[in-house]
Amino acid sequence: MSRSIDLAVIPGDGIGQEVVAQGLKVLSAVLPQDVKLETRKYDLGARRWHATGETLPDAELESLKGHDAILLGAIGDPSVPSGVLERGLLLKLRFAFDHFINLRPSKLFPNTASPLAGRPDIDFVVVREGTEGPYVGNGGSLRTGTPAEVATEVSLNTAYGVERVVRDAYERAQARPRKKLTLVHKNNVLVHAGHLWKRIFDAVGQEYPEVTTDYLHVDAATIFFVTQPERFDVIVTDNLFGDILTDLAAAVTGGIGLAASGNINPTGEFPSMFEPVHGSAPDIAGQGKADPTATVLSVALLLRHLGYAEEAARIEEAVAADLAERDGTPRTTDAIGDALAARVSG
Numbered sequence: 001m002s003r004s005i006d007l008a009v010i011p012g013d014g015i016g017q018e019v020v021a022q023g024l025k026v027l028s029a030v031l032p033q034d035v036k037l038e039t040r041k042y043d044l045g046a047r048r049w050h051a052t053g054e055t056l057p058d059a060e061l062e063s064l065k066g067h068d069a070i071l072l073g074a075i076g077d078p079s080v081p082s083g084v085l086e087r088g089l090l091l092k093l094r095f096a097f098d099h100f101i102n103l104r105p106s107k108l109f110p111n112t113a114s115p116l117a118g119r120p121d122i123d124f125v126v127v128r129e130g131t132e133g134p135y136v137g138n139g140g141s142l143r144t145g146t147p148a149e150v151a152t153e154v155s156l157n158t159a160y161g162v163e164r165v166v167r168d169a170y171e172r173a174q175a176r177p178r179k180k181l182t183l184v185h186k187n188n189v190l191v192h193a194g195h196l197w198k199r200i201f202d203a204v205g206q207e208y209p210e211v212t213t214d215y216l217h218v219d220a221a222t223i224f225f226v227t228q229p230e231r232f233d234v235i236v237t238d239n240l241f242g243d244i245l246t247d248l249a250a251a252v253t254g255g256i257g258l259a260a261s262g263n264i265n266p267t268g269e270f271p272s273m274f275e276p277v278h279g280s281a282p283d284i285a286g287q288g289k290a291d292p293t294a295t296v297l298s299v300a301l302l303l304r305h306l307g308y309a310e311e312a313a314r315i316e317e318a319v320a321a322d323l324a325e326r327d328g329t330p331r332t333t334d335a336i337g338d339a340l341a342a343r344v345s346g
């Protein structure tokens with residue numbers, strides 16, 4: 001039986017364009033001959049906004065729905081007012097396609113420039129809620145631009161939304177050897193949202209007696225990300241805390257250029273979207289300096305999501321082997337992509 005992948009590609013802005021090219025290179029190299037890969041590129045991001053004023057028109061949103069998955073580079077550019085593309089394109093996609101699981105694995109690969117190099121194996125996954133929290137746009141400002149301005153950004157937390165992400169995190173913890181799940185929030189201060197999360201976390205936990213649980217306030221969690229990251233297995237947390245913690249996780253496990261993510265709609269109703277954790281990095285864009293490894297590892301998550309576990313593992317092995325040989329000599333984005341493509345095909 002012939003197989004096929006119908007992939008939407010949104011390179012986006014800045015280094016997004018550069019790293020997605022490498023992700024596609026490795027994807028083409030790893031797929032067996034009998035898998036037909038079809039890609040359609042969507043011109044969305046700063047260039048499009050400047051040309052037409054559009055961020056994500058309905059027709060394109062509708063068309064994106066029809067693909068098996070989406071590969072995204074990064075969104076955001078200094079030439080566009082902050083938030084226009086991040087909210088109007090990136091978050092619009094995550095919300096419209098109900099990407100309530102924002103999956104961000106963190107692993108300390110050997111030989112990476114980590115402040116934790118030489119420590120026991122660090123291998124944890126952050127399950128970040130992706131459709132609620134303070135990112136929903138539930139706010140506004142009064143007397144904008146005056147000394148009397150008042151601004152709000154109210155975090156939205158529904159029992160439905162919290163339960164589904166917590167349940168997913170328990171399932172993931174149950175399936176891993178250590179079977180440990182940590183809830184991270186700030187329920188000593190955010191007593192409304194925080195207690196909702198804790199109550200649901202405890203109630204759902206009754207159904208998973210094999211999973212060991214603990215709770216950390218987010219400020220304390222940042223300490224342990226640096227001093228004792230091996231204590232973590234699966235972490236579940238809200239949209240904002242998860243965003244911040246996963247940049248920190250990337251920094252302590254080898255760098256932001258290695259951190260992959262998946263915006264997952266587990267029901268399959270909508271396509272899931274895979275992207276590096278990092279942004280468009282305007283400070284290095286166009287210079288061939290961006291590390292495409294995060295995007296390549298996001299392609300591995302994409303393949304595993306679509307049922308290509310063997311190919312996903314080949315990519316992860318290729319990345320581990322490539323990292324093991326790095327000696328600090330700078331390599332271009334293209335050179336890293338070429339090396340990974342060669343490893344997965346040979």
Ligand SMILES: NC(=O)C1=CN([C@@H]2O[C@H](COP(=O)(O)OP(=O)(O)OC[C@H]3O[C@@H](n4cnc5c(N)ncnc54)[C@H](O)[C@@H]3O)[C@@H](O)[C@H]2O)C=CC1
Binds near residue numbers: 086257275279280283
């Ligand atoms: N998912 C997305 O599309 C995201 C978009 N953004 C947007 O990206 C823009 C820039 O945001 P920043 O806060 O600067 O975060 P950023 O992640 O783009 O960059 C932070 C730092 O990490 C470095 N970096 C990032 N990716 C790298 C890579 N692959 N290889 C080597 N170095 C890398 C950058 O050079 C920079 O010094 C903003 O418009 C922001 O809103 C930020 C985060 C995620």
Ligand SMILES: CC(C)CC(=O)C(=O)O
Binds near residue numbers: 086087090243277
């Ligand atoms: C730009 C934000 C909306 C996204 C972000 O920083 C992230 O998902 O890590």
Ligand SMILES: [Mg+2]
Binds near residue numbers: 247
């Ligand atoms: Mg982020």
